[in-house]
Structures are given as structure tokens and as C-alpha cells.
Amino acid sequence: MKALVYNGPCDVSVENVPDARIERATDVLVRITTTNICGSDLHMYEGRTDMPPGRILGHENLGVVIEVGAAVDRVKVGDWVALPFNVGCGFCENCERGLSAFCLTTNPGMAGAAYGFADMGPYAGGQAELLRVPYGDYNCLVLPRDAEAKQNDYVMLADIFPTGYHATELAGVRPGESVVIYGAGPVGLMATLSSVTKGASQVMVVDTQKDRLALAEKLGAIPIDNTEGDGVEQVMELTGGKGADRGCECVGYQCCKLHREEVPGLTMNNLVASVKFTGRIGCVGVFVPQDPGSKDKLGRVGKMPFDFGMFWFKGQSMGTGQCNVKAYNRFLSRLIEKDKVRPSFIVSHELPLDQAPMGYENFDQRNDGWTKVVLKPGS
Structure with missing residues (x-):
């Protein structure tokens, strides 16, 4: 699959890497159709974290489920899903209290895990064609039937x-x-x-x-x-x-x-x-x-x-503290579904994944008009 790889400070590139795949029975595999460059990605892009080279970036992700593990009950192949940047287990003390940003099991030695982020576990990011989602029943927000038409709105629910x-x-x-x-x-x-x-x-x-x-x-x-x-x-x-x-x-x-x-x-x-x-x-x-x-x-x-x-x-x-996305994403999705809010108003650029390095460079420079960059791996 194609994925955006961090090589070092201000150096990212789109590479062919091994496909993401189901690794545990509770996993879900998602074909990413929309993924954003986040302002917090820029801390890593600029080399201001200890992000190791070779990692796949991207924690604001949306797509279609193409495979589910044997222990997944709720999420089905074909579902459109928005994925909280927090990777939670759903059963630890903090997740049970709604504090999914501080999951106690998904990042050993640290509270809290995320996709493609420094110090937040081994999870690959979603600025790629495929993404493995651990504990899929817990971490996937299944979206309404208008999800495909409103991808640029619903993807904002990831973060x-x-x-x-x-x-x-x-x-x-x-x-x-x-x-x-x-x-x-x-x-x-x-x-x-x-x-x-x-x-x-x-x-x-x-x-x-x-x-x-x-x-x-x-x-x-x-x-x-x-x-x-x-x-x-x-x-x-x-x-x-x-x-x-x-x-x-x-x-x-x-x-x-x-x-x-x-x-x-x-x-x-x-x-x-x-x-x-x-x-x-x-x-x-x-x-x-x-x-x-x-x-x-x-x-x-x-x-x-x-x-x-x-x-x-x-x-x-x-x-x-970091946002516990699951505490809010379901009712915020209803505001989008009923056209009460359209958070996609901030999107300034929509780019294919191959142009992600250019998107990072312009977004990092805060160039006029570069407010929010949305990447489309499938385009």
C-alpha cells in the first residue's frame, strides 16, 4: 500500500509499504478514503518530538470497513467509519469512565495511545491506503448513510x-x-x-x-x-x-x-x-x-x-489534556447529519496522497489560504 512516511525533520515521502492487515481477532481493517493533516502532526514533521524515522503519520482518519476480525460483533464490512485518534481498549478503568485518551492498556508504560504519533504506542497512522484499527467494536464510530457525501465533515470527528x-x-x-x-x-x-x-x-x-x-x-x-x-x-x-x-x-x-x-x-x-x-x-x-x-x-x-x-x-x-473523542463524537455526528454544523468549512485544500509532502510544507509554513489540508488516498 501507499503511505506517508516520516524520514526526519521536514522530510516526508509517500512510499510503498507492507499492507496493513488484521492482526488480532478484535481488529478491523479500514480502506482510508479521507485523512487530514493535523496541526499536531507538524510538531513531528519539524522534528520537535522523538518520532523515529520510518513511521507512518496520520491520526484523523475516515474510511470503509473492508475486513473484520473473528471477535468483532458490531462493525460490519461496508460500514463507513470515523476513527477517533485515541486508540482505546474499552475495558480499562479509564475507558470505562469515558477517558479514552488515557487508556491504560494500549500503550504499555504510558496512559494513552494514538495512530501515527510520537510516544503514543506502535500504531501506524492513517495517511495511507489501509489502516488497522485495534478493538474495532469500541474504536469505530459507524456513520450515517450520508457519510460518503459528507466525508470532509465527518472526518473532523476523528480529532x-x-x-x-x-x-x-x-x-x-x-x-x-x-x-x-x-x-x-x-x-x-x-x-x-x-x-x-x-x-x-x-x-x-x-x-x-x-x-x-x-x-x-x-x-x-x-x-x-x-x-x-x-x-x-x-x-x-x-x-x-x-x-x-x-x-x-x-x-x-x-x-x-x-x-x-x-x-x-x-x-x-x-x-x-x-x-x-x-x-x-x-x-x-x-x-x-x-x-x-x-x-x-x-x-x-x-x-x-x-x-x-x-x-x-x-x-x-x-x-x-487531550480530548476523549468518544465522549463527544457520537452526538457531534448527529449535528452534522442534521445539517446543524458543517465543520468542512475550514478545508482549504483537498489533495491526493501523492501530494501530501507538498501539503505538509505549505501547511507548516502557515502560507495564506492553507487552513486545513485533507488527503484522499483513493484518488
Whole structure:
């Protein structure tokens, strides 16, 4: 099969590799028809993780079931399925509590596993023609009959739509409240969509990318361009000096000032400054225990300067961590099915798998108009 292989920093290529196959009775084999490049893939692409060469990337996957293991009961050949990026077992203590991002069995020595991701188990990614899905009955979300026609919407259920929603859940967003979202990338835009859907009265989105801010504005949010004045000051002015009720962090550990100058802790500290006293922050941007590629001494060991004094003084609280996709993907799929939301609005480029290296290069450079790249292995 063809698959996108990581060779080293900023070097990926489409190669012929052995076909994915059923390995255990609980496995499902999926022919991938749609798979996305995620912002978190870029951490690995840039060599900012310990991803070994030779691994297949890709954790936002959708396709058709072509084979099932002997112990699979629910999922059938021919089903269209969206696959949470979390690889869970369904029976450990955390999976039973709905915390599938922290499965205790699928990644020995670590809580949590994912497809094609550094430090998250041996599972091959889905930027390929075929994908083996462990514990298929648990991990496959069987999609409605309109799945083939709405692939670019349903594939967002694999990660970014639930993750954006998770940010609003961690922040505790409720109807009538104000929300500030740092980051207008795909996850930030999904947090924007989720906040609007939840009935937030005022949604402010802070970024430096004008094309992405324009998409946030189309959703009804107030775009705040950090290149045109201090974002914190603009949030405070828009909220009468009080600050937002809730804040969502959707950037991650490679947050930058202008000209892509990395400043660890910048986004988190701006959230502390722009969220009100007793407000709450939801943090879903990727942070890692170590970042050997960081130029910052603290960043290399996964730490950052954090304004805990002001965070404590303001009586704020915070929720963090990867999204438990299965906690949200089923009811979010119903919003897509009933045309209440169309998360595919963020898709800027749809490419065949052979053009994935070019897609990675442009998405990594944050080139204008490259908002979300969808790959089509079958095209």
C-alpha cells in the first residue's frame, strides 16, 4: 500500500509499504478514503518530538470497513467509519469512565495511545491506503448513510471537532457567556464553532493569521488580530475591563510572537491576563514532557514560565489534556447529519496522497489560504 512516511525533520515521502492487515481477532481493517493533516502532526514533521524515522503519520482518519476480525460483533464490512485518534481498549478503568485518551492498556508504560504519533504506542497512522484499527467494536464510530457525501465533515470527528468542543467543556462554556479563544487554527475554529453552537454571547478569537481570523468572523466571532495591537488589551476593552468569562487555549507549546518567534508560555499567560477573576480556562493545545528542539532551556524539558501568581490571585481554574473523542463524537455526528454544523468549512485544500509532502510544507509554513489540508488516498 501507499503511505506517508516520516524520514526526519521536514522530510516526508509517500512510499510503498507492507499492507496493513488484521492482526488480532478484535481488529478491523479500514480502506482510508479521507485523512487530514493535523496541526499536531507538524510538531513531528519539524522534528520537535522523538518520532523515529520510518513511521507512518496520520491520526484523523475516515474510511470503509473492508475486513473484520473473528471477535468483532458490531462493525460490519461496508460500514463507513470515523476513527477517533485515541486508540482505546474499552475495558480499562479509564475507558470505562469515558477517558479514552488515557487508556491504560494500549500503550504499555504510558496512559494513552494514538495512530501515527510520537510516544503514543506502535500504531501506524492513517495517511495511507489501509489502516488497522485495534478493538474495532469500541474504536469505530459507524456513520450515517450520508457519510460518503459528507466525508470532509465527518472526518473532523476523528480529532479537531471533538477537540475544539473539549476546549469549551474544559473551560465550562455556558449559554450567554463570553469566551476568548487563543488560536484560529483548525482546533481554534472548532472551539469557535462549538462556543457559538452552545450559545455564547460573545466569542473573541485571537491570532496573527488574517485568513484564519476571517473564517472565525464568518462564524459570528470577533476577530482580534495580534498584529494590530495587543490582543489582551483588545479583549479587556471588548469586555468592559472585566475579561472574558471563559478562555480556550488552542495553540500548544510552539506558541509564537510575530515572525514566528517562539515564546513559551505566551498564550497561557495571555489567557490568565484576559480571563476574568474566577474565570476558567480550557487548554487543549499539545504540550509535551520534553522538547529537545526548543531554543528555550525550560522548553527543552517540557516546562514554561507561567504566571501562577496572577492565576492564583484571580481565583481562576483550568482544565487540560487531550480530548476523549468518544465522549463527544457520537452526538457531534448527529449535528452534522442534521445539517446543524458543517465543520468542512475550514478545508482549504483537498489533495491526493501523492501530494501530501507538498501539503505538509505549505501547511507548516502557515502560507495564506492553507487552513486545513485533507488527503484522499483513493484518488
